[in-house]
Amino acid sequence: MAMDGNQPNDISAVVAADRAHVWHHMIQHKPFETIDPRVIVEGKGMRVWDARGKEHLDAVSGGVWTVNVGYGRVSIADAVRDQLVKMCYFAGSAGSIPGAIFAQRLIEKMPGLSRVYYANSGSEANEKVFKMVRQIAHRHHGGKKWKILYRERDYHGTTITALSAGGQQQRAAQYGPLTPGFVEVPHCLEYRRQWDGPDYGIRAADAIEDVILREGPDTIGAICLEPVTAGGGVIVPPHGYWDRVQDICRKYNILIHIDEVVCGMGRTGEWFGYQHYGIKPDFVTMAKGVASGYAAIACTVTTEAVFDMFKDDADDPLGHFRDISTFGGCTAGPAAALENMRIIEDEGLIANTTAMGARLMANLAALQDKHAVIGDVRGKGLFCGAELVADRVTKEPAAEKQVAAVVADCMAQGVIIGMMNRSVPGLNCALCLAPALIATPDDIDQITGAIDGALGRVFG
């Protein structure tokens, strides 16, 4: 492996610098006192190489389901470079060519929506919605309708307010006091039923209405939901759920905010996850796959009706959305996003996602027949999970250490897979697979082949 430019040739210097000065996201640093941090230095297509030159098949698109179009896309790098050389940045009311064109292209894929607000991360895009909902409450509902519903197990980001809207309590546990006004509704995972009887999707949706009636419909402005819950365990809502949720929201004049940070940009086999379910959202947020990690960009997309609520007081200094995001005006993001979208379209990656997702689910179902430890498999497109249980009857979750051993075994075989809820006790352990949308049948078979071997070795 060669390194050039301002990168050192000696990777041990990189490892030493990392160990001494980088505070990594999401993990305990103790292990780095004795082992080297893994440094990924190169990527091409579905594969990445670490600093030791070892090749890995990446089944999690950059760890957190981001690199939808795969690694090493020269055309995206070129688009960003050309744009930055020409015009890198100007803030505030100034528009930009890629910002305008990407917004137009995006809206073409999202009938019923018409306005794009740019930011940098999924958390931030969600925060924009929370602020819009609060401002609508102040200006149009006499201060009522300020609460926002969120669902158990869903995740909407890492800031204090996004954590307040998060359904994985342990993530927020030590960061209180949280922002008031966020109210939890139950999750809809049928495998872990909370109610008996038929029509589980309807029952789970009706549980939302119970919460609305308890809180008072005139206090609730919006509901924030993932179309398919990602980090909370790959929860594909049961039949009938979304129709009922939408009916309930319309009945009580509650705005629907769909968090597409993971599901957006083709991940589930439609441009957006909500499009599987006939939902008409008032807000859609997106980030990860928008530029596949080639640049930081997030979007909050909304309707003209919502937009109009912010422009009816043109003379009032408080009449507009009082928000700015410095780098939300950067041109690199939309330039990368435009090329990313072109690739998804021209290479037919949404159809490929549907086909490869079906293959992945079929392979996982075959593994479930073979390995008793797989209690449930679920997924949509190329976002799939396999929940591991110690006992299929009691559904007692598999020991976290064993699940981690499966992940480590796959890693040793050169396949990077993910594990859900590791840091969230009380939720269940699931393997998570979200390969890039360019995956081939051989890639899919290699991923499930590695899991097969690992399950055999760890669980016997």
Ligand code: PMP
């Ligand atoms: N929403 C969902 C559904 C997510 O999975 C994530 C991140 N994993 C976020 C929001 C937050 O995005 P970011 O990390 O870019 O702030």
